[in-house]
Amino acid sequence: MERSMHQRPEFWRVAQRTCIIAAAVDIAFFGIFLYLNSPILAWVNVVSVVMYAVAYYAYGKRMNGLGTFLVWTEVIVHATLGTVLIGWDSGFHYYLLMFIPALAVTMRGTAAVVALVALWAFYLALYFLDFWQPPLQPIGANALLGIHIFNVAVVFAMFSYLGFFYAKSITSANRKLNRLASVDELTQLYNRRQARALAETELSRADRTSLPVALILLDIDHFKLINDVYGHDKGDHVLEYIAKIMKGELRQHDIIGRWGGEEFMILLPETDLAHAEYIGERLRSAISSYAWGTDLGHDLQVTASIGISQHKENETLNRLLKRADTALYMSKSEGRNRVTAIHEIPKHLVTN
Numbered sequence: 001m002e003r004s005m006h007q008r009p010e011f012w013r014v015a016q017r018t019c020i021i022a023a024a025v026d027i028a029f030f031g032i033f034l035y036l037n038s039p040i041l042a043w044v045n046v047v048s049v050v051m052y053a054v055a056y057y058a059y060g061k062r063m064n065g066l067g068t069f070l071v072w073t074e075v076i077v078h079a080t081l082g083t084v085l086i087g088w089d090s091g092f093h094y095y096l097l098m099f100i101p102a103l104a105v106t107m108r109g110t111a112a113v114v115a116l117v118a119l120w121a122f123y124l125a126l127y128f129l130d131f132w133q134p135p136l137q138p139i140g141a142n143a144l145l146g147i148h149i150f151n152v153a154v155v156f157a158m159f160s161y162l163g164f165f166y167a168k169s170i171t172s173a174n175r176k177l178n179r180l181a182s183v184d185e186l187t188q189l190y191n192r193r194q195a196r197a198l199a200e201t202e203l204s205r206a207d208r209t210s211l212p213v214a215l216i217l218l219d220i221d222h223f224k225l226i227n228d229v230y231g232h233d234k235g236d237h238v239l240e241y242i243a244k245i246m247k248g249e250l251r252q253h254d255i256i257g258r259w260g261g262e263e264f265m266i267l268l269p270e271t272d273l274a275h276a277e278y279i280g281e282r283l284r285s286a287i288s289s290y291a292w293g294t295d296l297g298h299d300l301q302v303t304a305s306i307g308i309s310q311h312k313e314n315e316t317l318n319r320l321l322k323r324a325d326t327a328l329y330m331s332k333s334e335g336r337n338r339v340t341a342i343h344e345i346p347k348h349l350v351t352n
């Protein structure tokens with residue numbers, strides 16, 4: 001069995017809603033068959049409505065196996081009785097085709113193939129039964145045509161509903177996957193891969209528009225010590241909250257990414273070095289002045305070191321990062337909890 005599909009609540013909500021549609025169709029048939037003077041088929045529909053009502057209740061109580069058993073039994077018995085009593089031309093056999101997409105998503109491998117072949121054999125058996133055994137309770141040609149058209153319409157509507165449901169599920173699953181692939185779970189900031197991709201796009205835009213772009217690297221000071229003294233959970237909390245502080249201090253279109261464990265990358269479009277330095281100072285001050293309470297009865301002092309560089313025309317992201325990284329190194333080596341913004345890497349720090 002495809003377990004993930006079975007565990008998805010929206011799949012079962014669709015199954016449950018299908019019970020309402022099917023019961024409504026059967027209530028309509030109850031009236032139609034009474035009118036056509038076919039009491040057996042009329043009462044078959046009453047039994048069907050009861051089965052769908054129980055299946056609806058079962059799905060609501062998460063007894064999905066029972067719900068599915070009732071629905072499938074109803075469809076098979078109803079299709080068989082409809083064909084045997086008023087003939088193949090009634091179109092009740094079309095409902096069996098609904099099993100194809102249902103089986104395809106709920107079964108796998110050999111079991112799915114066996115079930116589909118059995119369905120196909122059953123479908124053909126009903127067809128040939130109609131040759132061998134004429135309808136037991138034939139109805140007039142016009143009534144038969146009307147029922148045929150009605151059944152075709154219902155099956156069309158059900159397939160359309162299923163089709164749209166699957167399309168919607170795929171879109172929402174893709175959206176979730178994209179989010180998982182691009183967002184850091186702890187901080188809800190872009191992960192390194194996505195931040196890099198967005199930053200590269202922003203740099204090529206800046207090359208076209210000649211507008212300034214600045215890059216900030218922010219690294220929490222002595223983070224290992226925070227983990228060691230206050231615990232990993234406290235460390236996680238600090239990371240989460242620093243992400244919140246950054247989101248609060250920055251603009252909507254600034255790109256904020258978790259670059260590594262306790263390091264963040266921020267790309268500031270339409271921002272020059274002086275302005276970025278001002279923003280960096282604002283971030284540094286917001287982090288160091290926040291009251292980081294602890295279980296140990298005293299406040300924790302959290303600070304961050306910041307390095308900033310400004311993009312030069314046609315420069316790659318790696319070169320821009322290299323300058324910001326050097327600036328960050330300077331902040332760390334000059335005592336931490338400070339902001340360094342550089343236009344060029346100082347000669348004594350040039351490594352290549």
Ligand SMILES: Nc1nc2c(ncn2[C@@H]2O[C@H](COP(=O)(O)OP(=O)(O)OP(=O)(O)O)[C@@H](O)[C@H]2O)c(=O)[nH]1
Nearest residue numbers: 219220221222223224225227232233235236261262
């Ligand atoms: N709680 C927590 N810790 C993390 C996470 N990712 C990385 N770390 C820790 O971050 C610490 C980083 O330590 P270092 O690279 O030595 O840096 P530091 O202690 O901040 O020192 P400086 O950067 O030099 O100020 C390591 O102990 C990692 O285990 C995380 O997601 N959660």
